[in-house]
Every structure is written in structure tokens, then in C-alpha cells.
Amino acid sequence: MNQTKTLLLIALLVTTVHAYKRFPENFQWSTATSAFQVEGGQEGTGRGMSIWDRYLEKHPTPDNSTGKIACDTYHKFREDALLLKDVGVKQYRFSVSWSRIMPDGRPDNINPDGVRYYHDLIDSLVKKGIQPLITLYHWDLPLALQDRGGWLNEECVNWFGDYVRFMFTEYGDKVKLWTTINEAYIHAKYGYCGEPLEHAPGGFKPNCEWSMYIAAHNMILAHSKAGNIYKKEFQPSQNGQIGITLQAVWYEHENKPEDEEAAARVFDFQFNWFAQPIYGKEGDYPVRMRERMAELSREEGRSRSRLPTFTPQQIEEIRQSADFLSLNYYTSYVVSQDLPVNNTVEAWGKLTQWGRDIGAYISTNPHWKQIAGTWLRSHPQGLRSVLNFIREHYNNVPVYITENGSMDTPEEGLNDVTRIEYVRGHLEALHEALQDGCDVRSYAYWSFLDNFEWAFGYHDRFGIFHVDFKDPERPRTPKKSVEWYRKVIAANALLD
Ligand code: GBH
Numbered sequence: 001m002n003q004t005k006t007l008l009l010i011a012l013l014v015t016t017v018h019a020y021k022r023f024p025e026n027f028q029w030s031t032a033t034s035a036f037q038v039e040g041g042q043e044g045t046g047r048g049m050s051i052w053d054r055y056l057e058k059h060p061t062p063d064n065s066t067g068k069i070a071c072d073t074y075h076k077f078r079e080d081a082l083l084l085k086d087v088g089v090k091q092y093r094f095s096v097s098w099s100r101i102m103p104d105g106r107p108d109n110i111n112p113d114g115v116r117y118y119h120d121l122i123d124s125l126v127k128k129g130i131q132p133l134i135t136l137y138h139w140d141l142p143l144a145l146q147d148r149g150g151w152l153n154e155e156c157v158n159w160f161g162d163y164v165r166f167m168f169t170e171y172g173d174k175v176k177l178w179t180t181i182n183e184a185y186i187h188a189k190y191g192y193c194g195e196p197l198e199h200a201p202g203g204f205k206p207n208c209e210w211s212m213y214i215a216a217h218n219m220i221l222a223h224s225k226a227g228n229i230y231k232k233e234f235q236p237s238q239n240g241q242i243g244i245t246l247q248a249v250w251y252e253h254e255n256k257p258e259d260e261e262a263a264a265r266v267f268d269f270q271f272n273w274f275a276q277p278i279y280g281k282e283g284d285y286p287v288r289m290r291e292r293m294a295e296l297s298r299e300e301g302r303s304r305s306r307l308p309t310f311t312p313q314q315i316e317e318i319r320q321s322a323d324f325l326s327l328n329y330y331t332s333y334v335v336s337q338d339l340p341v342n343n344t345v346e347a348w349g350k351l352t353q354w355g356r357d358i359g360a361y362i363s364t365n366p367h368w369k370q371i372a373g374t375w376l377r378s379h380p381q382g383l384r385s386v387l388n389f390i391r392e393h394y395n396n397v398p399v400y401i402t403e404n405g406s407m408d409t410p411e412e413g414l415n416d417v418t419r420i421e422y423v424r425g426h427l428e429a430l431h432e433a434l435q436d437g438c439d440v441r442s443y444a445y446w447s448f449l450d451n452f453e454w455a456f457g458y459h460d461r462f463g464i465f466h467v468d469f470k471d472p473e474r475p476r477t478p479k480k481s482v483e484w485y486r487k488v489i490a491a492n493a494l495l496d
Contacts, residue, residue, distance in 0.1 A: 020493070020494065020495070020496060021427075021428065021431045021493055021494040022492060022493040023431065023434070023492050023493060024434065025492070026441075027440075027441070027442065027443070027492065028090050028091045028131070028400075028441060028442035028443075029088065029089050029090055029091070029442070029443060029485075029488070029489040029492075030089050030090070030091035030092060030093055030133065030402075030442050030443060030444035030445070031084070031087070031089050031092060031093070031444055031445045031446075031447065031448040031464065032092070032093035032094065032402055032403055032444040032445070032446050032447055032448065033071075033073070033093075033094050033095075033447055033448050033449060033451060034094065034095040034135065034138035034139070034140075034182065034451075035094070035095045035096060035097035035100070035138060035140060036050065036052050036067050036070075036097065036138065036139065036140040036452065037067075037070060037071075037138075037447075037451040037452040037453070037454075038070050038071040038073045038094075038449055038451045038452070039067075039070055039071075039072075039073050039074045039097060039100075040067065040068060040069040040070040040071065040072040040073070040074050040075075041072070041073075041074025041075065041100075041117075042066075042067055042068045042069075043068065045074065045100070045111075045113055045114070045117075046100070046103060046111035046112070046113045046114055047097060047099055047100040047103065047111065047114060048099035048100070048102070048103025048104055048105070048111070048142050048143065048144065049099065049142070049143040049144075050067075050097065050098070050099045050140040050141060050142055050143055050200075051139075051140065051141045051142075051143055051146045051150070051191075051200040051201045052067055052139070052140050052200045053066075053067060053143065054143050054146075054200070054201075055199075055200030055201060055202055056200075058202075059198070059202060061455060061456065061457030061459075062456075062457060062459065063457040063458055063459055064457070065452055065457035065458050067452055069472075069474065070451060070452050071449045071450070071451055071467050071474055071476075072474045073449075074117065076474065077120065077121045077124060078120075078124050079476075080448070080449075080476075081124040081125055081127075081128055081130070082128075083448075083465065083476060083478075084125070084128070084130055084448065085128040085129075085130065086486075087464070087482060087485060087486050087489065088486050088489040088490055089130060089489065090129065090130060090131060091130060091131045091132075091133055091177075091442055091444065092125055092130050092131075092132060092133070092448070093132075093133040093134075093135065093402050093403075093444045094121075094132070094133075094134065094135070095134065095135035095136070095137065095138035095140075095182065096118060096134060096135070096136060096137075096167065097114070097140055098136075098137060098140065098141065098142050098163055099140065099141075099142035099143070099144075100114035100117065100118075101114045101115060101118075101163070101166065101167070102142065102163060102166070103142070103144075104142060104144035104145075105141070105142030105144050105145040105159055105163070106144070106159070106162070107162045107163070107165075107166055110166070115170060118170075118171065119170075119171070122171060122174050122175060123174075126174060131176065131177065132174070132175050132177070133177040133178075133179070133326075133400065133402065133442075133444075134167075134171070134175050134177070134178055134179070135178075135179045135180075135181075135182050135245055135326075135402070136160075136163070136164055136167060136178065136179070136180050136181070136226065137160070137180065137181045137182065138182040139182060139183075139186075139187050139191070139199065139200070139454075141200075141201070145159055146201050150201055150215075151187075151188070151191075151192065151214075151215040151218050151219055151222075152192070152211060152214050152215055152218070153218070154218055154221070156218050156222060157218055157221045157222045157225050158225070160180075160222040160225060160226060161222070161225040161226065161229060164180070164225075164226040164229060164230070165229055165233070168229070168230055168233070168234040168238070169234075172234050172238040172240065173238060175240065176238070176239065176240035176241065177240060177241055177400070178230065178240060178241070178242045178243075179242070179243050179244055179245045179326040179400075179402065180222070180223040180226045180227060180242065180243075180244045180245075181219050181222065181223050181244055181245065182245045182328075183245060183246065183247040183328060184216055184219040184220065184223070184244070184246075184274055185216070185246070185247055185270060185271075185273065185274060186199070186247055187199070187215070187219065188212045188213075188215040188216035188219060189212050189354060190455075191204075191215070192204045192211040192212045192214075192215035193205065193207075193208040193211060193212040193352075193353060193354065194208070195208065195351075195352035195353060195354065195355075196351075196352055197455050198455065199454055199455060208352075208353035208354075209300075209306055209353055210306050212353075212354070213293075213306055213307050213308060214308060216273065216274070217308040217310075220274060220277055220278070220318060221314065221318075223244045223278070223318075223321060223322075224278075224314070224317050224318040224321040226242070226321075227242050227244075227320070227321030227322050228317055228320065228321055230242045231320070231321070231323075241323040241324055242321075242322060242323055242324075243322045243323060243324040243325055243326045243400065244274070244278060244321075244322055244325070244326060245326040245327075245328060245402050245403075246271060246274050246275055246325065246326070246327060246328070247271075247327075247328040247329070247330075247403075248270070248271040248327060248328070248329050248386040249267075249270055249271070249329075249330075249331065249332060249333060249382075250267075250329075250332040250333075250379070250382030250383070250385045250386050251263040251266050251267050251270075251332065251333055251334070251335040251362075252332060252333070252334050252335070252365065252379075252382070253334065253335050253336065254334075254336065256337075258337040258338075259335065259336050259337050261337070262335050262336060262337040262358075262359075262360035263335040263360075264288070265288050265289075265292065265358060265359070265360060266335045266358045266360055266362065267389075268286035268288045268289045269289055269354070269357065269358045271386070271389075272286045272289070273285065273286065273289060275325070275390075275394060277310070277315070277318045277319070278318055278319070278321060278322050279322065279325060279390075279394035279395070279397050280319075280393070280394065281395070283310075283315040283316070283318055283319040284310060284315050285307060285310075289307065290305070290307060292357070292358075292359065293305045293306055293307035293357065294307070296357060322397075323398070324397060324398040324399065324400055324441070325390060325394065325397050325398070325399050325400070326399075326400045326401075326402040327386070327387075327390075327399050327400070327401050327402065327403075328401075328402055328403035328404070328446070329382070329383045329386055329401070329403070329404050329426075330376060330403070330404065330405070331368075331375070331376055331377050331378070331379060331382070332365075332368070332377070332379040332381075332382030333362045333363065333364055334362070334363045334364060334365050335349075335360050335361065335362055335363075336360065336361045336363065337360055337361075338361070339361055340361055340363045349361035349362040349363075364377060365377070365379070369418075369421075369422075371406050371407055371409065371418060371422065372407055372408065372409045372410065372460075374407065374460070376406060376407060378406070378421075378422050378425060378426075380425035380426045380428060380429035381429055382429075383404070383426055383429045383430060383433070384429040384430070384432050384433045384436070387399060387430070387433035387436070387438040387440060388433060388436055388438060390438065391433075391436065391437060391438045391439070396437070396438065396439050397439070398439045398440075398441050399438065399439060399440045399441065400440075400441050400442045400444075401430070401440060401442060401443045401444060402442075402444045402446075403444060403446035404423070404426050404443070404444070404445065404446060405419075405422070405423070405445050405446035405447060405462050406418065406419045406422035406423070406462065407419075407453075407460045407461055407462050408450075408460075408461040408462075408479075413466075413479075414466060414477065414478075414479045414480060415479075415480050416464075416479045416480050416481050417480065419464070419479070419481045420480065420481050420484045423445060423481065423484075423485070424494065427443070427488070427494055428494065430443060431494065445464060445485065446462055447462040447463050447464075448463060448464065448465060449463040449465050449467050449476065450462065450463035450465070450466055450467040450469075451463065451467070463479070464478070464479055464481045464482045464485060465477065465478055465479065465482065466478075466479055
């Protein structure tokens with residue numbers, strides 16, 4: 001045996017001894033961003049205005065953020081590809097800015113620089129052995145389409161269809177993993193209701209009782225349109241896969257039947273609102289949600305439910321619109337039927353329209369580690385529960401985890417041990433879910449870079465790379481988690 005072989009053998013033994021949680025051989029490690037949050041390149045690039053550009057002009061974030069430069073990935077994607085390669089990820093999940101491709105959202109006006117940009121980005125990844133997973137829409141609707149009603153106009157379904165057909169035609173030979181829409185739940189609720197927080201397009205609070213349900217409905221139809229276009233017109237020759245990106249919140253409850261029922265109902269109004277029509281055996285909205293909305297609407301003196309209905313043909317098409325489920329998971333809450341008596345927890349369930357519609361209280365568990373005093377509490381077992389729910393209720397459809405991550409704590413900065421602890425916990429729970437038999441194919445850490453965190457501006461930093469937003473060059477600096485994640489990926493295992 002020569003020296004190299006001996007060294008290799010020793011290295012192998014060492015990793016075998018220390019690796020305590022191995023991942024499947026073809027498990028894909030990944031990290032994620034979205035167009036508006038990182039690209040910049042808003043001016044002089046041919047990109048059209050999106051709803052977020054307009055929204056921020058009128059509703060500045062506390063730190064007065066804009067998307068004009070952001071992380072400037074529009075210019076820095078080549079060096080970013082080197083960083084990704086260095087971390088060792090085999091996949092990179094990003095989104096495309098619709099208004100960079102189609103400045104007015106319509107296919108009769110294409111921006112060639114935008115089209116070239118995504119070719120260059122994809123090529124620079126593929127050249128380094130990194131597979132792109134593209135989200136077609138991550139909340140940045142072309143402004144011109146908002147001026148025609150946006151997601152409240154059912155025509156939006158056709159506009160989306162035209163956009164995605166262009167995308168599949170242009171990039172489908174290089175891109176094999178597509179997701180249609182990111183977190184329709186958040187986009188509908190925050191964008192078209194504004195509670196508990198407002199996102200673009202905004203301004204719909206007085207119409208909450210119907211606007212978020214219509215917007216969500218049209219997003220499901222748009223996803224279905226895109227999925228069916230891909231599967232019929234492109235998949236036979238391009239051989240890729242398509243799904244939708246759903247955010248899941250897990251809801252724990254006390255050991256009481258009424259709380260168990262309430263938690264199941266709230267999960268229906270959150271994850272299953274979108275998952276059941278697309279991945280459920282029977283399709284359509286969850287029964288509990290339909291019944292509750294019909295009952296509330298009757299009580300309110302309406303002649304029909306505030307929850308729109310699908311035609312039987314739509315139900316069928318929606319059920320055939322996805323190959324896999326793209327999952328974003330961050331946190332869990334606690335649900336109770338009655339006002340929680342324990343006053344150390346906050347009860348905010350009934351303060352919003354959605355909170356009234358679910359008819360339950362949502363609070364939190366003070367034992368789950370709260371990150372930087374914000375909405376984010378670490379509860380890794382919630383991820384395992386969501387994955388097992390998908391296994392049991394959605395026929396173990398393949399899952400790609402497209403987002404999971406934590407923000408910086410002010411004390412730690414680059415020495416981000418809280419983030420490492422958060423990710424390790426969630427990877428342990430994910431590993432348990434794999435042992436349970438869940439079919440999880442990939443894990444993407446959110447986010448690759450510190451970026452524009454919507455209503456919180458650049459203040460909340462989710463990146464494993466720090467970005468200096470005061471420096472026009474937007475330099476990237478690895479946090480401690482980069483080194484940690486690199487080791488996990490190299491070993492394909494969680495090490496002691
Ligand atoms: C994801 O949303 C998004 O896809 C991504 O763009 C984003 O950067 C990332 O999460 C990190 O937030 O005031 O209690 O409503 C996850 C859903 C929506 C959860 C905003 C936190 C604000 C807290 N997030 N929400 S609250």
C-alpha cells in the first residue's frame with residue numbers, strides 16, 4: 001500500500017468513527033437567495049419596476065432600504081459562484097425577477113440584458129458542478145401587472161403562464177428543477193391583507209376578509225397553469241421536475257381534544273390551504289377550511305363563502321401540477337382553542353382577520369430558543385413533524401427543503417454559533433425524518449448572503465456570508481458557519 005492509500009484509509013476511518021449522522025449518498029446540499037433580496041441592478045439594466053420598488057418608495061423600512069443595489073449579485077455573480085463552489089454546495093436555489101425578463105410583465109417586450117444575465121448566472125453555476133433550482137416567482141410582481149389588479153385579477157394566471165413558457169423555452173435545457181411560486185401563504189396574507197405585517201403590494205387591510213383568499217386562489221391556479229404547461233409541453237423533452245414552494249409552520253398543542261382539533265384546523269389554514277389542493281388525494285381546499293369559511297360567511301350574511309371554489313376540472317388539473325414539494329420551514333407556534341392562561345406567552349391569534357377566521361389562539365413556547373429577540377424561535381422537531389405529515393398525508397411526495405435558517409444575534413456577529421446550533425438542530429431533526437421514511441432530497445440553508453429581509457430591511461441578517469451594505473463594493477465575508485457547513489457537506493454527515 002502506498003502512502004496516499006494509507007492516508008486515505010486513515011481519513012476514512014476517522015470520518016467513520018466521528019460521523020454520527022450520515023445523509024443519503026445523493027442528498028443535495030444547497031443554499032438559497034431570491035432575486036429582489038440580492039440582485040440590485042435595478043437601474044440602467046432594462047429591468048422594469050416591481051411592486052417592491054414602488055412599495056418601498058411609499059413605505060420605507062426602518063433603515064430606509066431599497067433594492068437598488070442590495071448585494072449587487074447582478075454584477076458579482078461570478079465571484080459568488082466561486083464562493084458557492086468553495087462551500088461545496090451541489091445546488092443553488094435562486095429566483096428570477098419577472099420584470100427583469102419582461103419589464104412590463106408581458107411577453108411582447110423582452111429585455112435581452114435580463115435574459116443574458118440569467119444565462120450567465122446559470123452557466124457559471126453549472127460550470128462549477130452546481131445545479132440551479134429556480135423559483136419562478138418570489139413576491140416581485142412586475143408593477144405594470146399590479147396596475148391591472150395583480151393577483152386579485154384572474155388574468156394574472158394567464159400572465160404567469162406566458163412568463164413561465166418563455167422561461168422553460170429559454171432555460172429548460174440547462175435547468176432541471178423549477179418551483180413556481182414562493183410561499184403563496186405569506187405573499188397573499190402579508191401582501192394582500194397586511195396582517196400581522198405588511199408586504200408589497202400593500203394597502204388591502206380594509207379588504208382582508210376576501211382579498212387574501214382571492215390572491216391565494218389565483219396563485220394556486222397560476223401554479224397549476226405553470227405546472228401543467230411544463231409537464232405537457234416541456235417535461236417530455238427536457239426531463240426536469242417542477243413543484244411549488246410552500247412555507248410550513250408547525251403547530252404544537254396541549255393534550256386536550258379541543259386544542260388538538262384547533263391545531264389541525266390552523267394547519268389547514270396555513271400549510272394545507274396550498275398543499276391539499278396540489279398534493280392531497282382528493283384535491284381541493286381542506287374540508288375543515290371549506291366548512292369553517294362557509295359557516296363564517298353565512299353568519300356574516302353572505303350568500304356565498306369568502307373562500308373561492310375550484311371547478312371540478314381545475315381540481316383535477318391542480319392535482320397533476322407538481323412532481324415534488326419545495327418546503328420552507330423556520331419555526332413553530334402553539335395553538336389553543338381558548339385564550340392561553342399562561343400569561344408568559346403572547347396571544348395574538350384573534351387580532352387579525354386570519355386569526356379570527358381560524359378561530360383559535362396562537363402563542364409560543366417560552367422554552368424554544370428565541371433568536372435575537374424576534375419572531376424566530378428554534379423548534380427543530382417541528383420540521384420533523386411537518387415532514388412526517390407530508391409522508392403520511394401526501395403520499396410521501398419527494399421534498400426539497402428550499403429554506404431553513406436563522407438570523408445573526410447582535411453579540412455574535414461573524415462568530416455565529418447560534419446559527420450553527422440552529423442548523424445542527426434542524427439537520428438532526430431532518431436526519432430523524434429520513435429514518436422515519438420521509439423522502440427528503442435536499443437541504444438549502446437560507447441564506448447564502450445577508451440580504452434585503454423585506455419589512456425588516458437589511459437589519460435581519462440570515463447569510464452565512466456577511467455583506468457590508470455600507471461599502472459600495474458589497475464585500476462578502478464568511479461567518480464561522482461557512483466553515484462548519486463546508487465540513488458537513490464534505491462529510492455528507494453531521495459530525496460530533
Ligand atoms: C421566508 O419567509 C422568505 O421566503 C424569504 O424571502 C425570507 O427572507 C425568509 O423567509 C426569512 O424571513 O412579524 O411575526 O409575521 C418565511 C416567512 C415571513 C416568517 C415574515 C417571518 C415575519 C415575522 N417569514 N415573517 S411576523
